[in-house]
Each structure stands twice: as C-alpha cells, then as structure tokens.
Amino acid sequence: MSDPFEATTATLKDVAREAGVSTATVDRVLHGRPGVRDATIRRVKDTIERLGFRPHAAAAELARGRSHRFCFVMPKNQNVFMAEIVEHISKVRVWLAARRTLVDVVETDVFDADVLAETLEEIGPRYDGLAVVALDHPRVRAAIDELVGLGVLVVTLVSDAPSSRRAYYVGIDNIAAGRTTGTLIGRFLGGRSGKVAVVAGSLSLRDHAERLFGVSQVISADFPNLDLLAPVEGRDDDDHNRALTRRLLDEHPDLVGLYNIGAGTTGIGTALIESGRAKDVVFVGHDLTPQTRRFLLLGVMDAVISQNPGHEARSATRVLLALSRNEPIVAEQEYIGIDIVIRDNLP
Incomplete structure (x- = not known):
C-alpha cells in the first residue's frame, strides 16, 4: 500500500498556469522584485494562497519526521x-x-x-x-x-x-454581525415603526445566540420606534423557516423587519414573496449563496452579512x-x- 502522505504539493508551474503568467513573473512576486503590475501581483498572491504553494514545504515536513x-x-x-x-x-x-x-x-x-x-x-x-x-x-x-x-x-x-x-x-465576531444587522435594518427602515422578527437555527449555537444579542442591543438602544419580537427557531431548515415566516406575517401585520440569523433563507424569502409583502419588509440574512444572491437581485433581501468559507x-x-x-x-x-x-x- 502506498504512503498517503506522498501526494505532491503545488509547484511554481502550477501557480504560473493558474494565474496566467510566466514562472519568471511568479518568481519576481515571491521575491518582491520590481517590474510587475499591482493587479498581477494581487492575482499571483491570491493564486499562491488558494493553491497553498510554499517553496520547499514538502522537504521541510519530511525533515520533521512526523505526520x-x-x-x-x-x-x-x-x-x-x-x-x-x-x-x-x-x-x-x-x-x-x-x-x-x-x-x-x-x-x-x-x-x-x-x-x-x-x-x-x-x-x-x-x-x-x-x-x-x-x-x-x-x-x-x-x-x-x-x-x-x-x-x-x-x-x-x-x-x-x-x-x-x-x-x-x-470565525467572525458574531456579536458584531448582529449589531451590524440591527443598524442596517434600522437605517433601511428610515424611521418607520413596527415589529422586527428574528429567525434562528438554534439559540444553543453560540454564533446564533451572539448574533441575537448584538441585534437586540442596537434595536433597543438606537431604534425605539422598533419592537423586536421573541426569536423563533427553525433549525436552519427551509420548510420550517417558510412556515415560521408565514405565521409571523399572519400574526403581525405591522412586521417591518426580519433577520435570519442562520441558514434556511430560501424558505423565508419564499414566504415573503408568497405573502406579497417582500417589498415592505426589510430582510437581512447571512452568507452569500446562489439563493441569497437571487433574493438580493429581486429586492427580496436588502443585505447579506457574508463571511468567506x-x-x-x-x-x-x-x-x-x-x-x-x-x-x-x-x-x-x-x-x-x-x-x-x-x-x-x-x-
């Protein structure tokens, strides 16, 4: 059986090919030599990071003798x-x-x-x-x-x-993410009064609990015209979140804002569209995905808090x-x- 650690790492040629430049250009970027445009330097450095290229990395690890x-x-x-x-x-x-x-x-x-x-x-x-x-x-x-x-x-x-x-x-500072959302919702509403709903996956998840804490801080301190509702939990599931959002819309005709702390955004956006109130409710969620991108383009979502996976x-x-x-x-x-x-x- 072959040693599973014998796989090869990225080479200088791999970096050059992926970045669309010569190996000489990659070498100049690695050693900080002049004569390379800023845009090319950024592209080469991004490629080096993405491929995990490190000169002589394999030899250095072999010298350590440990897996x-x-x-x-x-x-x-x-x-x-x-x-x-x-x-x-x-x-x-x-x-x-x-x-x-x-x-x-x-x-x-x-x-x-x-x-x-x-x-x-x-x-x-x-x-x-x-x-x-x-x-x-x-x-x-x-x-x-x-x-x-x-x-x-x-x-x-x-x-x-x-x-x-x-x-x-x-990970990100999740209290800061929640506070950012509170500011965005309050500013986007432009002085309108009403209720703001929060949909979480599970408040036993520290990131979800901290985001709730952050948004609560800002809404209560900076936007007295807004009433933050008790959070509901949908386990990041589209079907659960769709049903929860329908119920929130039915029970609160004065709902003006909605924050999805976790995933399951498709269910929430679908419920907003079906209700005919997507343009009236400021909707902020997390993570830039094909679906949240579509909701942004349609105007269903107003902002996405994104982190780089x-x-x-x-x-x-x-x-x-x-x-x-x-x-x-x-x-x-x-x-x-x-x-x-x-x-x-x-x-």
Whole structure:
C-alpha cells in the first residue's frame, strides 16, 4: 500500500498556469522584485494562497519526521455555506499532504447536543487535532474537554464553545454581525415603526445566540420606534423557516423587519414573496449563496452579512497545523472579516 502522505504539493508551474503568467513573473512576486503590475501581483498572491504553494514545504515536513491526522466535525444535511467549507477543506488536502497531514470530515447533527457529544466521544483520541462546529452546551463542552485531556487539539469553527478547553476559535465576531444587522435594518427602515422578527437555527449555537444579542442591543438602544419580537427557531431548515415566516406575517401585520440569523433563507424569502409583502419588509440574512444572491437581485433581501468559507477552512487547517507543531499563530492572517453585501456591490 502506498504512503498517503506522498501526494505532491503545488509547484511554481502550477501557480504560473493558474494565474496566467510566466514562472519568471511568479518568481519576481515571491521575491518582491520590481517590474510587475499591482493587479498581477494581487492575482499571483491570491493564486499562491488558494493553491497553498510554499517553496520547499514538502522537504521541510519530511525533515520533521512526523505526520498528523485532523478531523472536521461538520453539520449533517449541510446548508450551502457549510457545504462550501467542506469543499474548501477538500481543496487544501494536497497542501496538507505535503506537510504529512491527513484530514477527514465527519458529519453529525450539530443542533442536538447529545448527538454531537456522542460523535465527539466516539472520535476519541484517533486524531491529533479536531475542528468542530460547536454547540454551546454542557455535554458538548464536557466532550471537548475530555478530548483535550486525551491530548487532542480542539478548534471551534463558525460557532464557539468559549468556556470549554478548546485552543482556538475560527470565525467572525458574531456579536458584531448582529449589531451590524440591527443598524442596517434600522437605517433601511428610515424611521418607520413596527415589529422586527428574528429567525434562528438554534439559540444553543453560540454564533446564533451572539448574533441575537448584538441585534437586540442596537434595536433597543438606537431604534425605539422598533419592537423586536421573541426569536423563533427553525433549525436552519427551509420548510420550517417558510412556515415560521408565514405565521409571523399572519400574526403581525405591522412586521417591518426580519433577520435570519442562520441558514434556511430560501424558505423565508419564499414566504415573503408568497405573502406579497417582500417589498415592505426589510430582510437581512447571512452568507452569500446562489439563493441569497437571487433574493438580493429581486429586492427580496436588502443585505447579506457574508463571511468567506474558503478563508475559514484554510484558517482552521493552518491553526491546527501550527498548534500541532507548537508554532505561533498569526492572528492577523486568521482574522475572519465581516462583509456587507447589497444588490449594488454583488461580487
């Protein structure tokens, strides 16, 4: 059987081909030599990052004489955003293989604390490092702590469990994301009065709870003309969210704003269209997907709070690798920014 770590990493020629330039141009960019246009420099650097090109990386890893195994614990029945993270994890497998590292993906129900905890317990110490979309629940925190006690490096991804013994969190500042949404809804409404609804996947997910906290802060402090309704939970499911939105629209004829904290945006947008009130309700959600892009173009959604799934996948793998080698983490490189996308700046 062949060694699974013998896969080749990206080469200088690969970078040149993908960026559409010569190998000499790539070399000039790598060494900071003059004579290359700014746009070309950006394109080459983006390609280097995407392909994970590192000169002599494979030789350096071989010199270390150590291999690693990492695992990503991701939601079962993934929404588009989570599916994109998994896709990007697959793309960095070659980069990891050059560093004598294998990565697996395990899918489970991250909305169910017992199921998620059992999954973590079953995984046990088979891996050197683990990245998990965490549920902030006592049993899940205990499972994470047990893994750490067994010598497994644990990183939380997208949703945090900060009181656990996890080593690092990779994701956006979710309180800031919620506050941003509150400001957007209040400003877009331009002084109109009425109710604002919040649809969450599960408030046991730390990211969803923090987004709710952020939007509540801004609406209550800065927009007294708006009444924030108690949140409802749809488990990021389109059918559930469609039914919840229909009920909210029926029960609150003065509904003027809606914030979808998680996924299941298709169901909410569909219900708004069916009600005939899509143009009257300011609707803000998360993650730029083909469906949220369509809703922005149609005017059903007013703004999308976006984060880069590729950056998150690469960041989690870099962090696990750095932790496993006892190397410093470059916080600036691993910072996950918040983007505000509206119809007029769609990429």
